[in-house]
Amino acid sequence: MPLAVAWRFSCSDPVLHKCGSAVANIHFTTRKGQDVTSRYFIPAALMLVVAPCLAHHSFAMFDDKKTVTLQGTVTELQWTNPHCYLQVMVHSGNATAEWSIEMHSPLAMYRFGWKPGSFKPGDKVTVTINPLKDGTHGGRLLTAVDASGRSLGTLRTQPDGKPQS
Protein backbone atom coordinates (compact mmCIF):
# COMPACT_ATOMS: atom_id res chain seq x y z
CA MET A 1 0.00 0.00 0.00
CA PRO A 2 1.72 3.15 -1.13
CA LEU A 3 0.59 5.34 1.72
CA ALA A 4 4.14 5.95 2.51
CA VAL A 5 3.73 9.32 4.12
CA ALA A 6 0.75 10.08 6.20
CA TRP A 7 -0.91 11.70 9.09
CA ARG A 8 -0.52 9.82 12.32
CA PHE A 9 -2.99 10.54 15.07
CA SER A 10 -3.61 9.14 18.47
CA CYS A 11 -5.50 10.20 21.52
CA SER A 12 -4.10 10.78 24.94
CA ASP A 13 -4.80 7.12 25.56
CA PRO A 14 -1.68 5.30 24.46
CA VAL A 15 -3.42 2.05 23.70
CA LEU A 16 -6.44 3.10 21.77
CA HIS A 17 -6.59 5.35 18.76
CA LYS A 18 -10.17 6.29 19.26
CA CYS A 19 -11.20 9.81 20.15
CA GLY A 20 -14.28 11.89 20.64
CA SER A 21 -14.56 15.42 19.38
CA ALA A 22 -11.46 16.96 20.81
CA VAL A 23 -7.78 17.06 20.29
CA ALA A 24 -5.58 14.25 19.15
CA ASN A 25 -1.89 14.05 19.69
CA ILE A 26 0.08 13.68 16.50
CA HIS A 27 3.23 11.65 16.66
CA PHE A 28 5.71 11.64 13.86
CA THR A 29 9.31 10.98 13.20
CA THR A 30 11.49 13.42 11.34
CA ARG A 31 13.88 12.27 8.69
CA LYS A 32 16.62 12.60 11.28
CA GLY A 33 14.79 10.14 13.46
CA GLN A 34 13.48 12.58 16.04
CA ASP A 35 10.13 11.74 17.57
CA VAL A 36 7.82 14.73 17.59
CA THR A 37 4.43 15.08 19.18
CA SER A 38 2.00 17.90 18.61
CA ARG A 39 -1.68 18.50 19.22
CA TYR A 40 -4.41 18.86 16.71
CA PHE A 41 -8.06 19.75 17.09
CA ILE A 42 -10.45 17.43 15.31
CA PRO A 43 -14.18 18.22 15.23
CA ALA A 44 -16.58 15.39 15.89
CA ALA A 45 -17.73 15.18 12.29
CA LEU A 46 -14.19 14.49 11.19
CA MET A 47 -13.09 12.17 13.94
CA LEU A 48 -13.14 9.00 11.95
CA VAL A 49 -11.68 10.37 8.82
CA VAL A 50 -8.69 12.62 9.41
CA ALA A 51 -6.21 10.53 7.60
CA PRO A 52 -3.76 10.17 4.79
CA CYS A 53 -4.99 10.50 1.31
CA LEU A 54 -4.19 9.59 -2.22
CA ALA A 55 -0.72 8.27 -1.85
CA HIS A 56 1.01 10.87 0.24
CA HIS A 57 -1.00 13.36 2.23
CA SER A 58 -4.34 15.06 2.53
CA PHE A 59 -5.39 17.44 -0.21
CA ALA A 60 -6.74 19.77 2.44
CA MET A 61 -3.86 22.13 1.69
CA PHE A 62 -5.59 22.99 -1.57
CA ASP A 63 -8.77 25.07 -1.85
CA ASP A 64 -11.12 22.68 -3.61
CA LYS A 65 -13.81 25.38 -3.74
CA LYS A 66 -11.62 27.62 -5.88
CA THR A 67 -10.44 26.96 -9.42
CA VAL A 68 -7.71 29.04 -11.02
CA THR A 69 -6.60 28.95 -14.65
CA LEU A 70 -3.03 29.99 -15.46
CA GLN A 71 -1.28 30.43 -18.79
CA GLY A 72 2.46 30.10 -18.83
CA THR A 73 5.57 28.33 -19.92
CA VAL A 74 6.75 24.99 -18.56
CA THR A 75 10.11 25.15 -16.81
CA GLU A 76 10.17 21.51 -15.72
CA LEU A 77 8.04 18.39 -15.35
CA GLN A 78 9.34 16.67 -12.23
CA TRP A 79 8.50 12.98 -12.75
CA THR A 80 9.13 12.04 -9.15
CA ASN A 81 7.73 10.28 -6.10
CA PRO A 82 5.78 10.80 -3.98
CA HIS A 83 4.40 13.46 -6.32
CA CYS A 84 5.04 14.73 -9.81
CA TYR A 85 5.21 18.50 -10.23
CA LEU A 86 4.63 20.70 -13.24
CA GLN A 87 6.67 23.88 -12.85
CA VAL A 88 5.11 26.76 -14.78
CA MET A 89 6.40 30.32 -15.23
CA VAL A 90 3.42 32.65 -15.28
CA HIS A 91 3.55 36.27 -16.44
CA SER A 92 1.04 38.71 -15.00
CA GLY A 93 1.50 42.35 -15.94
CA ASN A 94 5.11 43.17 -15.17
CA ALA A 95 5.40 40.35 -12.67
CA THR A 96 6.66 36.85 -13.30
CA ALA A 97 6.31 33.98 -10.88
CA GLU A 98 6.99 30.25 -11.01
CA TRP A 99 4.12 28.08 -9.87
CA SER A 100 4.54 24.57 -8.47
CA ILE A 101 1.63 22.40 -9.57
CA GLU A 102 1.35 19.16 -7.62
CA MET A 103 0.10 15.90 -9.09
CA HIS A 104 0.03 12.23 -8.09
CA SER A 105 2.90 9.74 -8.22
CA PRO A 106 4.46 8.68 -11.54
CA LEU A 107 2.58 5.37 -11.39
CA ALA A 108 -0.77 7.12 -10.99
CA MET A 109 0.02 9.82 -13.56
CA TYR A 110 1.16 7.24 -16.11
CA ARG A 111 -2.21 5.56 -15.74
CA PHE A 112 -3.88 8.96 -16.17
CA GLY A 113 -2.28 9.19 -19.61
CA TRP A 114 0.86 11.14 -18.71
CA LYS A 115 4.43 10.26 -19.64
CA PRO A 116 7.72 11.68 -18.42
CA GLY A 117 7.97 13.63 -21.66
CA SER A 118 4.40 14.91 -21.78
CA PHE A 119 5.69 18.45 -21.18
CA LYS A 120 9.16 19.82 -21.84
CA PRO A 121 10.82 23.06 -20.75
CA GLY A 122 9.62 25.89 -22.98
CA ASP A 123 6.24 24.32 -23.79
CA LYS A 124 3.26 26.65 -23.56
CA VAL A 125 0.63 25.36 -21.17
CA THR A 126 -2.70 26.31 -19.68
CA VAL A 127 -3.26 24.73 -16.29
CA THR A 128 -6.39 24.62 -14.20
CA ILE A 129 -5.72 24.12 -10.50
CA ASN A 130 -7.08 24.21 -7.00
CA PRO A 131 -4.71 26.79 -5.47
CA LEU A 132 -2.83 26.44 -2.21
CA LYS A 133 -4.77 27.88 0.70
CA ASP A 134 -1.71 29.67 2.03
CA GLY A 135 -1.62 31.96 -1.01
CA THR A 136 1.77 30.95 -2.31
CA HIS A 137 2.28 30.08 -5.95
CA GLY A 138 1.18 26.49 -6.04
CA GLY A 139 -1.77 24.22 -6.40
CA ARG A 140 -3.22 20.83 -7.22
CA LEU A 141 -3.49 20.09 -10.91
CA LEU A 142 -6.89 19.49 -12.45
CA THR A 143 -6.01 19.78 -16.14
CA ALA A 144 -3.06 20.83 -18.29
CA VAL A 145 -3.63 21.80 -21.92
CA ASP A 146 -0.72 22.16 -24.33
CA ALA A 147 -0.43 24.48 -27.35
CA SER A 148 -2.05 21.92 -29.64
CA GLY A 149 -5.10 21.68 -27.41
CA ARG A 150 -4.23 18.26 -25.97
CA SER A 151 -5.57 17.98 -22.43
CA LEU A 152 -4.15 15.82 -19.64
CA GLY A 153 -5.68 15.54 -16.21
CA THR A 154 -5.58 13.64 -12.95
CA LEU A 155 -8.33 11.14 -13.61
CA ARG A 156 -8.51 8.02 -15.74
CA THR A 157 -11.57 9.42 -17.43
CA GLN A 158 -12.03 12.69 -19.27
CA PRO A 159 -14.87 15.04 -18.26
CA ASP A 160 -17.09 13.34 -20.86
CA GLY A 161 -16.46 9.97 -19.24
CA LYS A 162 -14.25 8.62 -22.01
CA PRO A 163 -10.93 6.99 -21.08
CA GLN A 164 -7.82 9.15 -21.10
CA SER A 165 -5.93 8.82 -24.36
Next chain:
Amino acid sequence: MMRGAERVAAAVLAVGTGLSVAHAQVQSSSQGMTGLWETELSVAVSNGEVDKAAANAPAAPAGTPEGAPTPGELELFKRVQLWQKPPYNPEWERKVQDAQKRVVPAGPAQVSKFCVAGGFPAVMESFAPDGMFQVVITRAETLFLFPDGEVRQIYTDGRKHPGRDDLWPTLIGDSIGRWTGATLLVDTVARKAGPISAIPIPGMADLSDQAHFSERLRLIDANTLQNDLTIDDPQRLSHPWQISIRYKRVTDVNRMITTNCTENDRDTVVNGKQTIVPR
Protein backbone atom coordinates in the same frame (compact mmCIF):
# COMPACT_ATOMS: atom_id res chain seq x y z
CA MET B 1 -12.53 -29.12 -7.57
CA MET B 2 -10.87 -28.91 -10.93
CA ARG B 3 -13.17 -28.90 -13.89
CA GLY B 4 -12.55 -31.31 -16.75
CA ALA B 5 -10.93 -28.73 -18.99
CA GLU B 6 -8.62 -27.68 -16.20
CA ARG B 7 -7.55 -31.30 -15.63
CA VAL B 8 -6.71 -31.65 -19.30
CA ALA B 9 -4.82 -28.37 -19.27
CA ALA B 10 -2.90 -29.50 -16.20
CA ALA B 11 -1.96 -32.79 -17.83
CA VAL B 12 -0.81 -31.01 -20.98
CA LEU B 13 1.17 -28.54 -18.90
CA ALA B 14 2.75 -31.38 -16.94
CA VAL B 15 3.80 -33.25 -20.07
CA GLY B 16 4.99 -30.14 -21.82
CA THR B 17 7.06 -28.74 -18.98
CA GLY B 18 8.14 -31.80 -17.06
CA LEU B 19 6.40 -30.58 -13.92
CA SER B 20 4.56 -32.95 -11.63
CA VAL B 21 0.87 -33.26 -12.32
CA ALA B 22 0.12 -31.85 -8.86
CA HIS B 23 2.28 -28.83 -9.57
CA ALA B 24 0.72 -28.38 -12.97
CA GLN B 25 -2.76 -28.61 -11.47
CA VAL B 26 -1.95 -25.74 -9.13
CA GLN B 27 -0.48 -23.69 -11.95
CA SER B 28 -3.44 -24.40 -14.21
CA SER B 29 -6.20 -23.73 -11.72
CA SER B 30 -4.67 -20.62 -10.27
CA GLN B 31 -3.12 -18.99 -13.28
CA GLY B 32 -6.05 -16.66 -13.78
CA MET B 33 -5.16 -14.92 -10.55
CA THR B 34 -1.67 -13.94 -11.65
CA GLY B 35 -1.10 -10.38 -12.76
CA LEU B 36 -1.82 -6.86 -11.58
CA TRP B 37 -4.85 -5.94 -9.48
CA GLU B 38 -6.30 -2.92 -7.70
CA THR B 39 -9.27 -2.45 -5.42
CA GLU B 40 -12.60 -1.37 -6.80
CA LEU B 41 -12.22 1.62 -4.49
CA SER B 42 -9.00 2.65 -6.24
CA VAL B 43 -10.87 2.44 -9.53
CA ALA B 44 -13.65 4.65 -8.15
CA VAL B 45 -11.13 7.21 -6.92
CA SER B 46 -9.25 7.21 -10.21
CA ASN B 47 -12.43 7.68 -12.21
CA GLY B 48 -13.52 10.63 -10.09
CA GLU B 49 -16.56 8.78 -8.74
CA VAL B 50 -15.70 9.44 -5.11
CA ASP B 51 -15.18 13.18 -5.57
CA LYS B 52 -18.39 13.31 -7.59
CA ALA B 53 -20.31 11.66 -4.77
CA ALA B 54 -19.04 14.35 -2.41
CA ALA B 55 -19.66 17.26 -4.77
CA ASN B 56 -22.76 18.45 -2.94
CA ALA B 57 -21.37 18.03 0.54
CA PRO B 58 -21.89 21.06 2.80
CA ALA B 59 -18.98 23.41 3.31
CA ALA B 60 -16.75 22.76 6.30
CA PRO B 61 -18.06 24.58 9.39
CA ALA B 62 -16.34 27.71 10.66
CA GLY B 63 -13.38 26.86 12.81
CA THR B 64 -12.48 23.74 10.89
CA PRO B 65 -8.76 23.35 11.48
CA GLU B 66 -6.01 23.62 8.96
CA GLY B 67 -5.47 20.27 7.36
CA ALA B 68 -8.96 18.87 7.92
CA PRO B 69 -9.93 16.44 5.16
CA THR B 70 -11.78 17.54 2.07
CA PRO B 71 -15.35 16.38 1.36
CA GLY B 72 -13.98 13.96 -1.20
CA GLU B 73 -11.65 12.49 1.39
CA LEU B 74 -14.50 12.21 3.90
CA GLU B 75 -16.51 10.31 1.32
CA LEU B 76 -13.54 8.11 0.56
CA PHE B 77 -12.85 7.16 4.15
CA LYS B 78 -16.45 6.04 4.63
CA ARG B 79 -15.82 3.49 1.91
CA VAL B 80 -12.68 1.90 3.37
CA GLN B 81 -14.05 -1.17 5.12
CA LEU B 82 -11.00 -1.76 7.28
CA TRP B 83 -11.32 1.72 8.70
CA GLN B 84 -14.77 1.12 10.11
CA LYS B 85 -15.36 0.18 13.72
CA PRO B 86 -14.83 -3.53 14.41
CA PRO B 87 -17.07 -5.61 16.72
CA TYR B 88 -15.11 -4.97 19.91
CA ASN B 89 -15.81 -7.12 22.95
CA PRO B 90 -17.27 -5.37 26.05
CA GLU B 91 -13.86 -4.94 27.68
CA TRP B 92 -12.30 -3.27 24.66
CA GLU B 93 -15.44 -1.27 23.96
CA ARG B 94 -15.13 0.10 27.50
CA LYS B 95 -11.55 1.13 26.77
CA VAL B 96 -12.80 2.93 23.69
CA GLN B 97 -15.29 4.85 25.78
CA ASP B 98 -12.67 5.64 28.44
CA ALA B 99 -10.30 6.91 25.81
CA GLN B 100 -12.94 9.32 24.61
CA LYS B 101 -13.12 10.83 28.09
CA ARG B 102 -9.39 11.35 28.38
CA VAL B 103 -8.72 13.50 25.34
CA VAL B 104 -6.54 16.51 25.97
CA PRO B 105 -7.54 20.19 25.62
CA ALA B 106 -7.48 21.97 22.30
CA GLY B 107 -4.18 23.20 20.97
CA PRO B 108 -2.87 24.93 17.87
CA ALA B 109 -3.44 23.42 14.49
CA GLN B 110 -0.52 21.39 13.29
CA VAL B 111 0.05 18.88 10.59
CA SER B 112 2.57 16.18 10.12
CA LYS B 113 3.54 13.30 7.92
CA PHE B 114 5.93 10.44 8.07
CA CYS B 115 7.21 7.59 6.03
CA VAL B 116 6.03 4.10 6.89
CA ALA B 117 4.87 0.87 5.30
CA GLY B 118 1.16 0.11 5.37
CA GLY B 119 1.42 -3.46 6.63
CA PHE B 120 -1.21 -6.20 6.54
CA PRO B 121 -4.19 -6.11 6.25
CA ALA B 122 -4.16 -2.46 5.10
CA VAL B 123 -2.14 -3.37 2.00
CA MET B 124 -5.07 -5.43 0.81
CA GLU B 125 -7.46 -2.46 0.75
CA SER B 126 -5.60 0.42 -0.78
CA PHE B 127 -7.74 3.28 -2.03
CA ALA B 128 -4.95 5.18 -3.78
CA PRO B 129 -4.83 5.52 -7.57
CA ASP B 130 -1.36 3.95 -7.41
CA GLY B 131 -2.37 1.19 -5.02
CA MET B 132 -2.16 -1.77 -7.34
CA PHE B 133 -0.40 -5.06 -6.50
CA GLN B 134 0.98 -7.99 -8.43
CA VAL B 135 0.16 -11.64 -7.76
CA VAL B 136 2.92 -14.13 -8.56
CA ILE B 137 2.13 -17.83 -8.11
CA THR B 138 4.64 -20.65 -7.75
CA ARG B 139 4.20 -24.12 -6.34
CA ALA B 140 5.90 -23.21 -3.10
CA GLU B 141 4.41 -19.81 -2.47
CA THR B 142 2.18 -17.05 -3.76
CA LEU B 143 3.61 -13.56 -3.67
CA PHE B 144 1.73 -10.30 -3.38
CA LEU B 145 4.03 -7.48 -4.48
CA PHE B 146 3.19 -3.85 -3.70
CA PRO B 147 4.54 -0.68 -5.35
CA ASP B 148 6.19 0.61 -2.17
CA GLY B 149 8.26 -2.58 -1.90
CA GLU B 150 6.11 -4.43 0.62
CA VAL B 151 5.74 -8.14 -0.07
CA ARG B 152 3.32 -10.72 1.28
CA GLN B 153 4.79 -14.21 1.02
CA ILE B 154 2.12 -16.87 1.34
CA TYR B 155 3.78 -20.26 1.64
CA THR B 156 1.81 -23.03 -0.05
CA ASP B 157 4.37 -25.83 0.37
CA GLY B 158 2.48 -27.44 3.22
CA ARG B 159 4.42 -25.89 6.06
CA LYS B 160 2.83 -24.71 9.29
CA HIS B 161 3.36 -21.38 11.01
CA PRO B 162 6.67 -21.25 12.92
CA GLY B 163 6.58 -22.35 16.52
CA ARG B 164 6.13 -19.89 19.35
CA ASP B 165 9.86 -19.47 19.95
CA ASP B 166 10.54 -18.82 16.28
CA LEU B 167 7.79 -16.34 15.55
CA TRP B 168 7.34 -12.72 16.52
CA PRO B 169 4.83 -10.08 15.42
CA THR B 170 5.57 -7.99 12.34
CA LEU B 171 3.56 -5.50 10.31
CA ILE B 172 3.01 -8.02 7.52
CA GLY B 173 2.46 -11.10 9.73
CA ASP B 174 3.20 -14.73 8.84
CA SER B 175 1.09 -16.26 6.08
CA ILE B 176 0.59 -19.83 4.91
CA GLY B 177 -1.91 -20.94 2.29
CA ARG B 178 -3.32 -23.77 0.25
CA TRP B 179 -5.15 -24.05 -3.02
CA THR B 180 -8.52 -25.72 -3.30
CA GLY B 181 -9.13 -25.71 -7.03
CA ALA B 182 -8.81 -22.10 -8.11
CA THR B 183 -9.40 -20.70 -4.62
CA LEU B 184 -6.48 -19.62 -2.46
CA LEU B 185 -7.03 -19.96 1.28
CA VAL B 186 -4.64 -17.88 3.37
CA ASP B 187 -4.04 -18.04 7.10
CA THR B 188 -2.13 -15.16 8.70
CA VAL B 189 -0.96 -14.73 12.29
CA ALA B 190 1.66 -12.71 14.17
CA ARG B 191 0.54 -9.34 12.93
CA LYS B 192 2.01 -6.65 15.16
CA ALA B 193 -0.48 -5.33 17.74
CA GLY B 194 -1.93 -1.90 17.20
CA PRO B 195 -4.03 -0.01 14.69
CA ILE B 196 -4.99 -2.04 11.70
CA SER B 197 -2.60 -0.21 9.45
CA ALA B 198 0.60 1.62 10.16
CA ILE B 199 -1.34 4.84 9.69
CA PRO B 200 -3.25 5.00 12.96
CA ILE B 201 -6.10 7.45 13.01
CA PRO B 202 -8.81 7.97 15.59
CA GLY B 203 -11.43 5.30 15.17
CA MET B 204 -9.27 2.85 13.28
CA ALA B 205 -9.54 -0.76 14.37
CA ASP B 206 -6.95 -1.66 16.94
CA LEU B 207 -6.06 -5.36 17.21
CA SER B 208 -3.87 -7.50 19.45
CA ASP B 209 -0.99 -9.62 18.20
CA GLN B 210 -3.25 -12.64 18.77
CA ALA B 211 -5.45 -11.61 15.85
CA HIS B 212 -6.02 -14.36 13.30
CA PHE B 213 -6.74 -13.54 9.67
CA SER B 214 -8.39 -15.92 7.18
CA GLU B 215 -8.61 -14.98 3.53
CA ARG B 216 -10.46 -16.72 0.72
CA LEU B 217 -9.35 -15.40 -2.66
CA ARG B 218 -11.07 -16.43 -5.85
CA LEU B 219 -11.93 -15.07 -9.26
CA ILE B 220 -15.51 -13.91 -9.71
CA ASP B 221 -14.86 -13.46 -13.39
CA ALA B 222 -11.73 -13.12 -15.50
CA ASN B 223 -11.15 -9.54 -14.37
CA THR B 224 -12.58 -9.54 -10.84
CA LEU B 225 -10.89 -11.03 -7.79
CA GLN B 226 -12.70 -11.32 -4.47
CA ASN B 227 -11.08 -11.58 -1.07
CA ASP B 228 -13.35 -12.69 1.76
CA LEU B 229 -11.42 -11.68 4.87
CA THR B 230 -12.31 -12.82 8.36
CA ILE B 231 -10.50 -11.27 11.32
CA ASP B 232 -10.76 -12.91 14.70
CA ASP B 233 -9.13 -11.47 17.78
CA PRO B 234 -10.06 -13.29 21.00
CA GLN B 235 -8.55 -10.49 23.06
CA ARG B 236 -10.44 -7.60 21.53
CA LEU B 237 -13.38 -8.71 19.34
CA SER B 238 -16.70 -10.17 20.44
CA HIS B 239 -17.03 -12.19 17.25
CA PRO B 240 -15.15 -12.56 13.95
CA TRP B 241 -15.14 -9.46 11.78
CA GLN B 242 -15.93 -10.25 8.17
CA ILE B 243 -15.38 -8.02 5.18
CA SER B 244 -15.19 -8.66 1.46
CA ILE B 245 -12.82 -6.74 -0.80
CA ARG B 246 -13.05 -6.82 -4.58
CA TYR B 247 -10.23 -6.11 -6.99
CA LYS B 248 -10.26 -5.33 -10.70
CA ARG B 249 -7.57 -6.51 -13.07
CA VAL B 250 -5.22 -3.72 -14.13
CA THR B 251 -5.08 -3.63 -17.91
CA ASP B 252 -3.55 -0.25 -18.74
CA VAL B 253 -0.06 -1.07 -17.48
CA ASN B 254 1.77 -4.37 -17.71
CA ARG B 255 4.49 -3.90 -15.14
CA MET B 256 5.00 -2.93 -11.55
CA ILE B 257 6.03 0.70 -11.17
CA THR B 258 7.50 1.61 -7.80
CA THR B 259 6.58 4.41 -5.45
CA ASN B 260 8.36 5.87 -2.46
CA CYS B 261 7.97 8.80 -0.12
CA THR B 262 11.37 10.43 0.02
CA GLU B 263 12.58 10.98 -3.55
CA ASN B 264 11.19 14.49 -3.95
CA ASP B 265 9.01 15.29 -0.96
CA ARG B 266 8.13 18.96 -1.31
CA ASP B 267 5.16 19.12 1.04
CA THR B 268 5.85 20.98 4.23
CA VAL B 269 4.36 23.22 6.90
CA VAL B 270 5.18 26.93 7.13
CA ASN B 271 3.68 29.07 9.89
CA GLY B 272 1.20 26.33 10.67
CA LYS B 273 -0.02 26.02 7.11
CA GLN B 274 0.60 23.19 4.68
CA THR B 275 2.35 24.29 1.54
CA ILE B 276 4.74 23.25 -1.23
CA VAL B 277 8.44 23.96 -1.07
CA PRO B 278 9.36 26.13 -4.10
CA ARG B 279 11.60 24.48 -6.64
